[in-house]
Structure formats: C-alpha cells, structure tokens
Amino acid sequence: MRICRAIIMPILCCVLLSGCWDRIEINDLAIVLATGIDYEDGKVQLTSQIFIPRKAGGGESSGGGGSPSGVTLIRTAEGRNIAEALNRLQRKVPRNMFWGHCEVIIISEQAGKRGIREYIDFFLRYPQFREHAYVFSSEKAAKDILALLDPLERSSAESLREMANLKLGTRVTALELAKSIEGPSSSAILSRMLILPPEPDQDKLTTTPYVKGLSLYKKDRYVKTVKEPLSVGVLLFAKELNNIIMPVEIKPLEGSFSIRLIENKTTLKPRIVNQHWSMKVDIQTNGEVVLNTTDGNLTDPAVLTQLEKAWSAKLTSLAHDALHMSQKELRSDLFQFAVEFRRYHPKLWKEQEKNWETIYPELDVEVKVDAHVIRTGKSTGPQGIPNEDES
Numbered sequence: 001m002r003i004c005r006a007i008i009m010p011i012l013c014c015v016l017l018s019g020c021w022d023r024i025e026i027n028d029l030a031i032v033l034a035t036g037i038d039y040e041d042g043k044v045q046l047t048s049q050i051f052i053p054r055k056a057g058g059g060e061s062s063g064g065g066g067s068p069s070g071v072t073l074i075r076t077a078e079g080r081n082i083a084e085a086l087n088r089l090q091r092k093v094p095r096n097m098f099w100g101h102c103e104v105i106i107i108s109e110q111a112g113k114r115g116i117r118e119y120i121d122f123f124l125r126y127p128q129f130r131e132h133a134y135v136f137s138s139e140k141a142a143k144d145i146l147a148l149l150d151p152l153e154r155s156s157a158e159s160l161r162e163m164a165n166l167k168l169g170t171r172v173t174a175l176e177l178a179k180s181i182e183g184p185s186s187s188a189i190l191s192r193m194l195i196l197p198p199e200p201d202q203d204k205l206t207t208t209p210y211v212k213g214l215s216l217y218k219k220d221r222y223v224k225t226v227k228e229p230l231s232v233g234v235l236l237f238a239k240e241l242n243n244i245i246m247p248v249e250i251k252p253l254e255g256s257f258s259i260r261l262i263e264n265k266t267t268l269k270p271r272i273v274n275q276h277w278s279m280k281v282d283i284q285t286n287g288e289v290v291l292n293t294t295d296g297n298l299t300d301p302a303v304l305t306q307l308e309k310a311w312s313a314k315l316t317s318l319a320h321d322a323l324h325m326s327q328k329e330l331r332s333d334l335f336q337f338a339v340e341f342r343r344y345h346p347k348l349w350k351e352q353e354k355n356w357e358t359i360y361p362e363l364d365v366e367v368k369v370d371a372h373v374i375r376t377g378k379s380t381g382p383q384g385i386p387n388e389d390e391s
Contacts, residue, residue, distance in 0.1 A: 027053075030095035033072065034104035034157030036142025037119055039111035043078040046085035047143035049157050050075060050093065051101070072155045074147050082122045099128035104160045105135045105174060106142035106193065109215060112222030120178045120220075131175040134164040137190040137215035137222070145193055149205045159208050160193070167242035168211045170235070181220045184338035184349075184356065188217040189238055192225060218332040226325070233322030236283060236315065237335035239266045245290060248311045250303070255293035257307055259373065262286045270341045272348050278364040279337055285315065288375030298376040312371040319367045331361045 031051040038045040049072050075092050079085035090097050105123065107116055123129045138145055148156040164171045169191030172180075180188040192215045198207040213227040214234055226234055235241040241264045247256040269280040289298060289307075296303045326334045338356055342349040352359065 028095055029098045030093045032097055032099050032102045033155055034106070034146055034160065035099075035102055036106040036108070036138075036146045037082065037111045038108045038141045038143055039114050040078075043080065044082050044085045044111070045076055045078045045141075045143065046082060046089055047074060047076040047146050048089060048093075048097065048102075049073075049146045049155060050097075051155075072157075074143065076143050082119055086122075086126075099126070100130065102130060103133050104157045104164075105133050106138050106145055106160075107135065107190075108138050108140065108142045109192075109222050109225070111142075112137060112215065112217065115220045116177075116217065116222075117181060117220040120174065120181060123174045124178055129174070132173045134161060135172050135174055135177050135190060136160060136164075136193050138193045138209075139225075140195065145195060145209050147205060148195065148207055148209060149203065150208050151202075151206055152208065156209055163209075163211055164191075167240070169214060169231075170238060170240045180336070181217070183336070184342055184353065185333040185336045186219045187332045187334045187336075188220075189234065189240075189334060190215045190217065216330065216332070216334060218330060218334075223330060223332070224325075226322075229318055230321055230325065232315075233318035233320070234325075234334065236264070236266060236319050237281070237322055237326075239264075246287075246311070246314070248307060248314060250294070250296065250306050250310050253294040253296050255295075257289050257294065257296075257298075258291035259287040259307075259311060260290045262288055262374065268335075268337065268340045270337070270344050272341070272345050276364075277341070277359055278366070279340070280366045281319070281368065283315065283319070283367070283369045285311075285369065285371040286374045287311070287371070289373060289377050292377075298373075304373060304376070308371055308373055311373070312369045315369045315371060316367055319369065323365055323367070327361045327363065327365075331357070333360050337363065 031053070032048045033051050034049040036047040038047070052071050052073060075089060077085050077089035077092055079088055107119060111119075123133070124131060146156055150156050150159045153159040153162065170189050172188070172190055177188055177190075191211050192213040193209045194212045196207045196210050198204055213225050214231050215222055216224045216226065232241065232244065232246070241261065243261070245258050245260045247258050249256045263286040265284045267282040267284075269282065271278045271280065292298070298304050298307070326332060333356070337360065
C-alpha cells in the first residue's frame with residue numbers, strides 16, 4: 001500500500017498542477033463588443049465592434065472607425081453565409097477574435113427580409129457567442145450604427161445595452177428570439193433602431209442610435225414596421241410596455257393630462273369550451289399625472305374618475321388596433337397566444353397544433369383594461385390658471 005501511495009500521489013499532483021496549458025493571453029485577443037448583420041448583393045455582411053484595450057484609459061481621441069475615447073474599431077467582412085463571413089472577418093483582424101463579451105446584436109431589416117433563422121442558429125451554436133446578448137433591428141445598415149461615435153458612452157454597443165436596460169421597447173435576447181421563432185407562434189418583435197441626426201457642427205458619426213418603433217417578424221422574416229401609437233398596443237399585448245408618457249383628453253375640457261406609466265401587468269387567459277377557442281386579456285395599469293394643461297382639478301374625485309375612464313378607453317382602443325393588425329392583416333400570432341394554449345390545454349393543443357394558422361385569425365379575444373391614476377403629482381390643482389378674482 002505504501003508503494004502504491006508513493007506512486008499514485010505524484011501522478012495525481014501532476015494532473016492537478018498541470019497549469020493552463022491552453023491559455024490565450026489577453027494581449028492576443030480582439031474582444032468583440034457588438035456585432036451587426038446586413039445583406040447586400042446576395043452576400044451576408046458581418047460587422048464587429050472591437051475593443052482596443054491600449055486606449056481604454058488614456059482618453060486619446062481617434063479618427064474614423066472608433067468612439068471619441070478611442071476604445072473601439074470596426075471591421076466588416078462578407079460571405080455566402082454568416083459562418084463564411086465570420087471566417088473572412090477573422091482574416092482582417094491580427095488577433096484571435098473573442099465573442100464572449102458581445103452584448104449586442106443588430107440585424108438590419110434588409111437582412112431580416114431574407115430570414116433570420118440562419119443567424120440565430122449560428123449565434124446559439126457557435127460556442128463563444130452569449131445567449132443573453134440583446135438583439136435589435138435597424139432601419140439602415142447595421143454596420144452604420146456600430147460605426148457611430150457615441151459622445152456620451154464609450155461605444156454605440158454600450159449605448160444600445162443601456163437602452164435595452166431602460167426598457168424603451170422590447171428587450172429580447174438571442175435565446176428568447178430563438179424560442180419565439182421556433183415556438184408555436186413562430187413570430188417575434190424587435191426594437192427598431194434609428195440614427196439620431198448629428199448636431200450641425202459635429203461629424204456625421206458623432207451621434208447616437210435611438211429607439212423608434214418595432215420590427216415585426218413572421219416565421220423568421222421581417223414583415224412590417226409599426227410606430228406610435230400602434231406600437232403602444234403591440235407592447236401592451238407583448239407585456240413590454242414601459243417608460244412611456246401618454247396624453248389623455250377629457251371632453252369638454254381643453255388641453256390634456258399627461259400620464260406616466262408606473263406599472264403594467266398583462267395576463268392572458270386561454271379558454272376552450274365545446275371546441276370554441278377564445279382568449280381573455282386582462283391589463284392592469286397604474287400611472288401618475290406629470291402634466292395638466294386643462295383647468296380640471298384632480299382633487300375632485302369626479303375628474304379623476306373621468307380621467308381613468310378616458311385612459312382605459314384609449315389603451316383599449318390601441319390594443320384592439322394592434323390585435324386587428326396581428327389577426328387580420330398579418331395573420332401572425334405576434335403575442336404568443338399559442339404558448340398559453342399549449343401551457344393550459346396541452347392535449348387539445350397537440351390535436352389542433354397543425355390548424356393554429358387557421359384558428360388564430362378567427363380567435364375570439366376579449367380585452368379588458370383597468371387603468372388607475374395612483375399619483376396626481378405634487379400640485380393639487382392646475383398650474384398657470386388665473387383665479388377668477390384676478391383681473
């Protein structure tokens with residue numbers, strides 16, 4: 001036994017103390033912060049925004065292709081598919097490209113028209129890509145957004161990540177996008193990015209991306225763009241309505257009340273009775289008044305009740321508009337109703353799954369909105385309205 005121990009112990013120590021034999025020094029890596037996908041002339045274009053560590057702390061200004069702080073550069077390559085484009089992209093970078101820190105993926109609408117299944121499959125199959133990278137759609141070329149020199153953040157990738165955290169539109173990761181496309185609804189909703197025009201005295205790249213509207217995908221293909229106010233109804237059903245201020249009018253008062261959304265909860269309740277499929281949508285919304293341009297006094301319970309009814313009616317109307325577009329115009333289950341039917345009625349769903357494309361456009365949907373104003377602001381009455389006794 002002593003002889004066996006004397007032989008085995010050194011062998012075990014050799015295994016445990018072998019060290020990082022396959023390590024790659026950080027100086028040999030090109031760290032990718034964001035990637036963009038475009039499609040032009042029958043070729044996939046893959047663009048990467050790469051971090052430059054030697055300039056990260058110096059604040060040194062750089063020319064085109066990077067941020068004002070000089071911490072990023074842009075490289076683009078094209079190929080017959082995204083895998084070939086990535087292979088050619090690596091040839092343009094003298095370091096080993098590392099995609100583990102890629103937090104943002106931008107897919108142009110032009111590339112989306114061809115279908116995004118190939119791109120999502122690659123992102124989830126390639127071992128270095130992060131499943132939780134945020135995915136955006138863009139009106140123009142994705143490479144143009146990555147090339148922006150954001151004056152506030154270190155890079156446009158960081159700016160996009162912060163916008164996703166602010167929940168200015170939909171916040172969709174690569175994994176969630178794959179589930180939406182491959183799931184029973186076969187649809188997806190992505191935030192649509194535009195480029196803010198630069199100041200007159202600034203370079204055309206010294207600006208930021210911003211969210212405006214939503215890009216709708218049916219069976220992995222881009223089909224439509226929606227903007228406000230219709231996008232509000234879409235986000236209500238998608239359970240993604242956040243950070244919005246809505247003007248609400250009460251007749252016969254002149255002016256409006258601006259209400260900031262504080263909390264929104266959308267509940268889907270599927271029903272199947274005697275082979276009749278229906279969906280009940282309950283929307284609970286709370287908000288606060290941040291502006292009053294009317295002469296109405298919110299300390300009056302009657303005025304507050306009128307305001308809540310008007311706000312509920314407006315949200316209900318927007319929800320119905322979004323539902324009509326989804327059911328009658330696109331005939332696509334954008335709001336993942338199929339997922340709820342599969343969850344609550346698995347046996348019946350399995351029997352009728354193949355008929356969902358026929359069932360959904362004729363599905364009876366009941367929408368109930370319960371909106372409450374829980375805060376009226378610091379002021380008790382309307383401001384700037386002269387008193388009757390003043391002359």
